[in-house]
Amino acid sequence: MQLRSPVILTLCAALLCSLPCADASAQIGKRFPSERKLVKDPVTGTVLTFLTSKPHGDSKIYPTHPQWTSDGKWLVFRSRLAGDEALAVNEQTGDIVQVTEGGYIGMLNLARKSMKLVFMRKAEAGLKVVEVDLARVLADSAAGRMAAPSTYQRVAATLPASLQAGGDLALDADEEWAYFKVGKDEAARHIKPGTKIEPAFGPRKMGAGPEGIARLNLRTGEVKHVVSVPFQVGHIQANLWNPGELVFCWETGGKSPQRTWTVLADGSGLRPLYPEAPYEWVTHEAVISKDEVAMAIMGHRAIPGAAASVAGPATDVGGANPGQDDGWGPTGTREKPTGLAIVNLRTRQMHIAGQTPSGSGLWHVHGSSDGRFAVGDDFSRSLFLIDRRTKEMMMLTTGHKTTAADHPHPTFNADGTRIQIQSAMLSEDGRTMNIAIVPVPEAWLKRAP
Template identity: 25%
Template sequence: MRQTLLAGLSFQFLTVVLPAQKGSVLPAEKSAYRDPLSGIEVLELTQKGKPDNLYYHFPNFTADGKQLIFADDRGQGSQVYSLDVESGRIRQLTEGEGVSAHSACPHPGDARRLFYLRGPRVFELNPETLAEKQLGEIPAPRAGGYGQPTLSHDGKSLAVAKQVDERQWEVGLMSIETGAYRTVVRTGFRIGHVQHHPSEPVIFYVWETGGYAPQRTWLVNSDGSANRPFYASVDPKKWVTPLKEWVTHESWVRGTGQMTMILDKIGILIVNLDGTSRMIDGDYWHVAGSPDGKKLAADDHRGGLFLIDPAAGSRRLLAAGLRDGDRGVHAHASFSPDGRYLIFNTGRVKKALAWIDLHGLDR
């Protein structure tokens, strides 16, 4: 007779943690505090992962304002996520290798459309159903440098960039209906910060050096004509260093068609399409305009975040100490489509996403 001996045997049950997948929903991580200097309530939206907001070339929200789109790495590589504005719940929108989460581009007029890149391949994703398709591919010759796309003024194309070879870069347009690609302009220098004008057939781009450039800012018509410098000159007496102005961190203001720029250590330039400008003095780092252009949000290197009235030239401190726990944080603040929320990165304790409800400032 065969006997089975159980005595002395031990059984171990292993808990297998499956990787997060597209469609996974995480509970809200919201935590509020009141800034000790401004007295304003700041709501930190994430407590885990390595979150990062999208660049402030356009709203970080879906067109209906119901979902905040952001990039995060929660152990499976960088992916695109959404945060439900009402509940705070977090949802993973993409999965797999090669996702350029920071390339995510919500359609400003259609909450069901979001674009993002996997290398040179451009995808369209529905943030609600998670259905997606490959829209097209940035064609060869190519050597990377694709950056973050922006939607054209008529909503028909994405403006993108690519490095052609060791010497050349170009700006191109891709149809969001057919995926067809055409070259707009090719240059002999590195291109960055490609942004289509919100209401005109004009594309902005910069000569990217990581610092000072002899001629940083450029405009070109969407049909490839009239490639020209876009330069806002300032009184030379205000120049920090001889013979140069250090312009950086540019973005269009959707409601006015103007552009905000940082003039390093001098102030904020508000620039018209014809290149004329006016200055708001101050040592700021990044700046973005509200959808109607009536407010600006700007941060400084010390970790302060300010709300500026460009008409009056006045400013109000919203939060301080945003770099106290993580000096590598860039706030990159931007407004929700209705102007209610100001979304930004904070490193007060560790890196997190946060927002301030501007409608509640004076309550």
């Protein structure tokens, strides 16, 4: 991830790298009381649906991956309510159900066609890739007749330690293959001789290579190498509408020399997704449809020696919002176009959907798969909706506290009518987050597509 303070990075790592649960009462299928609350945003008037509202330390799945189950009824999220196990909450009833037992690490992957959940779990030597039958878990939990955990959880494969696999996991659109990161030694075995290996880049001393991507067949357990690159790999995501197409990034913890990349499952077609200029700070790319990827071109840094604009300078956003520190080069200013950018994977054309007039600009971004809307958060933790046809922008909600343990990370549901965020709006300590749903205004939904 980019633009994070050391404190936030630590908190994110703690949430992503959940350890196996030692609490014997944390059992798959366990049900918890509804915490569902409707809260009217005092500034915008938008009625938010908080699906969790107590200080358990909840966080949503990252915007690069689906949040809702394939039937559109449940959202899967991370929480300490069940001792670091994954939970699902029913959007309508608020029912909360534990859907893993034994812990997980890294990314939770919800299938788009089937009621399956795929993730990694620590093993004695290496990592296990586990598949959960969510339909059966949820049905048996509702009926009060849970069986043994192995009834619902299937180990698809155990990845050997020699692969140096990480928790960066992405489920293919065909739901047969899963992609994962491999470490330096494994990547070096496959990289083309003579390739220049990149050193660390930027003040965080990250980004050095080589690293790579491999894929696992969830039915047979077969592992195939996809690609090795001379830099650190991050944010692996699959195009969920087009099997065998991947997007990933050169991870430095901030500005990268070339942030976004795409490659096909057989290792062919490796190229920069958006060839960026040295002055551009590109971040938080997310595949939003069969042909499109949303990303932020940041406009968060002051222009040296320039006067503040009438709208206000892109400054005073440090502290909980890093990226102002030296060492990133002449990047992230508004001397050139910035904002929520959308790149077409086929035509390779990019356009800016919108940008806030001041402050950080849009930071974490997403879009509806029908191409109608885009959404982004900013350093103030406010959420902005964009009509891609008219370019109109509106603030949907604000007041989610800059002291929060993480950022809103907006993600559209499958039909583009609702947006999930994580928020500290209700937290007494100003940090603990909950899971919330923000509706797209009815008046916007009624507009001609």
